[in-house]
Amino acid sequence: MNCVFDIDGTICFDYMNVSEEGTQLLEKLEEAGHHVMFASARPIRDMLPVLKERYRNYTLIGGNGSIISQNNQIVDVCLFEPTLLKSIMEVLEDESVVYLADGKWDFSYNGDGVMKLIVLEAEDMNRVHDRLSDLPVSFYRHESTDTLDILAFKTSKYDVLKRLGIDDYIAMGNDVNDIEMLDHANPGIMINFNERLAPYADYQVDYDEHYLNTILEIIENHKKTV
Incomplete structure (x- = not known):
């Protein structure tokens, strides 16, 4: 098994x-x-x-x-499509959040692409979640650390x-x-x-x-x- x-x-x-x-x-x-x-x-x-x-x-x-x-x-x-990543980043930057962009092997926001974004700090984490909910992404809200993982849809x-x-x-x-x-x-x-x-x-x-x-x-x- x-x-x-x-x-x-x-x-x-x-x-x-x-x-x-x-x-x-x-x-x-x-x-x-x-x-x-x-x-x-x-x-x-x-x-x-x-x-x-x-x-x-x-x-x-x-x-x-x-x-x-x-x-x-x-x-x-499973990487974000470039246009989707651009839309996500616009929200994160508008909300002035602290985040990490995770690439295939390194923390990165480069030509290798991004597979996961981790919102570490936000003025209003619920508002960030709500603003991103219209996009084709998956979320995991970790209540113990109050962080938000953002991944490609159905990941x-x-x-x-x-x-x-x-x-x-x-x-x-x-x-x-x-x-x-x-x-x-x-x-x-x-x-x-x-x-x-x-x-x-x-x-x-x-x-x-x-x-x-x-x-x-x-x-x-x-x-x-x-």
């Missing part, structure tokens, strides 16, 4: 390393014959230092679905899984950008509690001393029912 993991808040809790329990979880699932994949809001370049050398050849879905790496090679990037972790032909999978995540992925998973496991994500998860697991065994038990018991 394919096991798709979000990273931050799911197996990494310090923004730098996969936790000891997360590492054990990945190892035990692979020992049981599962195929591990990763899907994160991070671009690929920021996933690699966390995942270390061992997982570089795995399927990595970065930028909430805007970039895919397999066998340590970028195989697909998500789940959309990438569909494009890769992965219909049957187990997924673990913790934030609103995991909603679609967990909603279509079998099962979808929410790590800690997120009010907006909860309706789409089959199970909820706290990151505590029971984290590892609870997840393994859920997967084992769920396997017996399908």
Whole structure:
């Protein structure tokens, strides 16, 4: 079975390393014959230092679905069309927001194109969202940091899984950008509690001393029912 993991808040809790329990979880699932994949809001370049050398050849879905790496090679990037990017930038500049433009490998706004824009600060984040809503883009509002991710329309972790032909999978995540992925998973496991994500998860697991065994038990018991 394919096991798709979000990273931050799911197996990494310090923004730098996969936790000891997360590492054990990945190892035990692979020992049981599962195929591990990763899907994160991070671009690929920021996933690699966390995942270390061992997982570089795995399927990595970065930028909430805007970039895919397999066998340590970028195989697909979903960039904004130039005219759409121009329209977005006009709104951002008019609102005088603080933002990052994420390119294929670097933070950039150059000839390589832009795959994701991250609004870090705005006088009125709701107004920015509303002004961009008429454009063909996808949004992810991170309430914990009050930031806004802007991607090309119909770009998500789940959309990438569909494009890769992965219909049957187990997924673990913790934030609103995991909603679609967990909603279509079998099962979808929410790590800690997120009010907006909860309706789409089959199970909820706290990151505590029971984290590892609870997840393994859920997967084992769920396997017996399908």
